[in-house]
Amino acid sequence: MGRAEERRARQRGGRRAAPRSSSTAPTAAPGAGTGAPVTGGRAAARRAARSGKAGRAGKAKKSGIRRLFTWKKIVGTFLGVCLLGIGTFIVLYMMVGIPQGNAVAQQESNVYKFSDGSILARKGTVNRESVSLDKVPVEVQHCFVAAENKSFYHDSGVDLKGTARGLLNTLSGKGAQGGSTITQQYVKNYYLTQDQTVTRKLKELVISLKVDQKLSKDDILAGYINTSYYGRGAYGIQAAAQAYYRTDASKLTVEQGAYLAALLQAPSQYDWAAATPTGKKLVQERWNYVLNNMVEQHWLDAGKRQAMKFPVPKDPKGTPGLEGQKGYLIDLANKQLEQQLVKQEGISMAQAEAEVVDRGWTITLNIDKKKQAALERTVKEQLTSKLDAKKRKVDGDVQAGAVSVDPKTGKVLALYGGEDYFKHYVNNATRKDYQPASTFKPVILAAAVDSGAETQEGQPITANTLYDGTSGRQAVDHGVKVGFGPPNEDDQNYGQITVQTAMNQSVNSVFAQMGIDVGMEKVMSVAGKLGMDTEGMQAVPAQTLGSMGASPLEMAGIYATLDNHGKKVTPTVLAKAENKTRQVKMPDPIGDEVISREAADTVTSVLTGVVDDGTAKKSVRDNPLRDGQQVAGKTGTSDENKSAWFTGYTPKLVTSVGLFGEDAKSHAHTTLTGATGLLPSPGRINGGGYPAQIWAAYTFGVMDGTSKFDLDTTQGAAVQPSTSPSTSVSPSHSASESPSSAPPSASETESSPPPSHSPSSTPPSHSPSSTPPTQSSSPPPDPSTSPGADGGGDGNPFDPGGDGAQLTDREHTTR
Known part of the structure; x- marks a missing residue:
């Protein structure tokens, strides 16, 4: 390469001059002609040129980004946004003034309607009485500050971090409310609304700052405790003191004040009279939190704090317009509306409660007026008319709850919450503190069929699978005993029986x-x-016997899902709700398929055997009003007879009935045994007794014609005869006698060996299956075990549930 070529290479951007040809040209191969071109220097020049172009392009790209995003521009943009925000806030601060208070003006009667549009109730009497702060003990004042805003006495009235978080959540659609001060909460209660909008939050911020400047801290605190909603229809601390402790605000103790302060986080959930076990635990934790904060702030002596005990509130008094079943219906409708507001608008439960109670809503329920009347009448005829607390103390401890649901729509058509909302504040239809007992057994079978489960020997679990029915037999997990061996009711031994017979009995x-x-x-x-x-x-074996808590509403939903071929049914009492500012539409109660249709229909088929051949046949199968109606259902009676259940269904209607033993004074769980004058042997109220009788009288009385289940299964009593294997069964105990006023026995299957074939009053919807029984993995019965009376039902030392005939079953003696 000559000098001219080197110069051209440098001009093309090469880092170094191309080497001279005399020093870089390769040696010609032997025999090569003298005219062969020398290319080494030219290639190097081309590589240098390409490298130069790439370098210039990279520099140009970086230079463009730097010109676009310089530090000066970034800082300038940030400062511009800050100045714009500050300017906007200044304008907003100048334009927004402190409005007139509207806490009282916001109160307006709610109107509740039946599904046909007729009026159920009007509720709008506001329980509010304001008191000056000097009427509230200082220690009680400190309870509210310790609960909600420890920095209240020295802050500026706003929580900027919490407000910013709330704004971001609102803009992002999360809807969760950020933290706020007592001043901000007072502003929401008295001047604004609970709406979760950016405009409302900005107004709250501005007004809170101005209120903090204009009013003293005592004035703000007085306004806060006098406008807050405490539950039980009580607005303000004076009304709350009366509602929960039957005293004036001036006489509240620190312990009581801490409870009222704790209530503000979730009034309904934390109301001791109606709280679930979880709710009671949470409010006690909140109560402790309040008192511990007071010690931390040096407002309460640590020694006195340690000596304090939780102050259990008194039972509530009835509110005018809520007598009878109305209070239970309105209470459930309000709760479902509040839950929907929380989901749709992202407000807290406490805010939702304040937005629902007496805020001018027109609320339409799914309750069918005729079915509601029929259910109330049936409970009275079949049960409460037979109770006499003056003759028998136990009669005053009997509580009944029931829920009736349309399985195709999820609508709650009727509900029985107790004798009277004024006399018993807790809604027995929605309470979850009693065991569902054997009404849980169908869930186990549903899980088995849905998952294609097998016995431990690899045999599919079906209605015909044989299991060892020996009472007290230790359950095993692949040959290892799991330490759980519940006895059967009255310690009955059954030997090898099919799953169908096991469900029946x-x-x-x-x-x-x-x-x-x-x-x-x-x-x-x-x-x-x-x-x-x-x-x-916990997923422990004891749960197989229904040892958890559940409500009639919950059990009605579970069985409705089975009835609906596995598509989820969420029982809904609320049809729609609207007021002047918004309309709330409830989601579809019918959801997606949660278990297979085969699993749901198999359980339904098996449960027809409980009615036609098992623990419910006396009350349900033989009821003269049945008229050939096909029925599926399950009885349940908990250990120590603290609860008794029957949850059953037709293709058109699902109803769950529960009876609960609750001490009339202490409200503690107690036995139902002996109620209505049943003799001590056994004296039990079982699921096949009063609950099944209430179910049958109500269901057969309101059904519109008969119907059959449309089942997609080849298993169970509905599609094949209900049979018992020809195994030896011990003779039964004789049936006990009862007074003439007592109802008939709920079942006859416990008083004699099960027949080889019990004809059903309802013909099968499919031809019988010839599928032979399948041997389970359970070990054979222990020959050393003496068989007891042939009785179905439950009972075990872990306090789960059981059931059986009301008059022929005895309390099991093994514990």
Whole structure:
């Protein structure tokens, strides 16, 4: 390469001059012609040129980005945004003044309607009485500050971080409310609304700053405690003191004040009279939090704090317009509306409650007026008219709850919450503190069929699978005993029986083993999918006998999902709600398929055997009003007879009936045994007795013609004869006698060996299956075990549930 070529290479951007040809040209190969071109220097020049172009392009790209995003521009933009925000806030601060208070003006009667549009009730009497702060003990004042805003006495009235978080959540659609001061909460209560909008939040911020400048801290605190909603229809601390402790605000103790302060976080959930066990635990934790904060702020002596005990509130008084069943219906409608507001608008439960109570809503319920009247009348005729607390103390401890649901729409058509809302504040239809007992057994079978579960010997679990029904037999997990062996009711031994017969007679030992075979995690998972609130529940074998808590509303939803071929049914009492500012539309109560249709229909088919051949046949199968109606259902009676259930269904209607033993004075759980004058042997109120009688009288009385289940299964009593294997069954005890006023026995199957074939009053919807019984993995009965009376039902030392005939079953003696 000559000098001219080197110069051109440098001009093309090469880093170094191209080498001279005399020093870089390759040696010609031997024999090569003298005219062969020398290319080494030219290639190097081309590579240098390409490198130069790439370098210039990279520099140009970086230079463009730097010109676009310089530090000066970034800082300038940030400062511009800050100045714009500050300017906007200044303008807003100058334009927004402190409005007239509207806390009282916001109160307006709610109107509640039946599904046909007729008026159920009008509720709008506001329980409010303001008191000056000097009427409230200083220690009680400190309770509210310790609960809500420890920096109240020295802050500027706003929580900028919490407000900013709330604004971001609102803009992002999360809707969760950020933290706020007592001043901000007072502004929301008295000057604004609970709406979760950016405009409302900005106004709240501005007004709070101005209120903090204009009013003293005592004035703000007085306004806050006098405008807050405490539950039980009480606005303000004076009304709350009367509602919960029957005293004036001036006489409240620190312990009582801490409870009222704790209530503000979730009034309905924390109301001791109606709270679930979880609610009671949470409010006690909140109460402790308040008192501990007071000690931290040096407002309460640590020694006095340690000596304080939780002040259990008094039972509530009735509110005018809520007598009879109205209060229970309105209470559930309000709760479902509040839950929907929380989901749709992102407000807290406490804010939702304040937005619902007496805010001019027109609320339409799904309640069918005729079915509601029929359910109330039936409970009275079949049960409460037979109770006489003056003759028998136990009669005053009997509580009844029931819920009736349309399985195709999810509408709650009728509800019985108790004798009277004025006399018993807790809604028995929605309470979850009693065991559902053997009404949980169908969930185990549903989990088995849905997951294709097998016994531990690899046999599919079907209606015909044989299990060992020996009372007290230890459940095993692949040959290892799990330490759980519940006795059957009255310690009955059944030997080898099919799953169908085990369901008919509610045999504990069979379902304890089945739960192990399926896997308790799967069982509890299916329970949750069907509609049971399983949060916090342990997946342990004892749950196979229904040892958890559940409500009639919950059980009605589970069975409605089975009735609806596995599509989730969420029972809904609220049809729609609207007021002047907004309309709330409820989501569809019918959801997606949560278990397979085969699993749901198989359980339904099996449960027809409980009615036609099992623990409910006397009350349901033989009821003269049945008229050939096909029915599926399950009885349940808890250990120590503290609860008794029957949850049953037709293709058109699902109803769950529960009876609960609750001490009339202490409200503690107690036995139902002996109620209505049943003799001590056994004296039990079982699921096949009063609950099944109430169910049958109500259901057969309101049904519009008869119907059959449309089942997609080849298993169960509805599609094949209900048979019992030809195994030896011990003779039964004789039936006990009862007074003439007592109802007939709920079942005859416990008083004699089960027949080889019990004809059903309802013909099967499919031809009988010839599928032979399948041997389970359970070990054979222990020959050393003496068989007891042939009785179905439950009972075990872990305090789960059981059921059986009301007059022929005896309390099991093994513990």
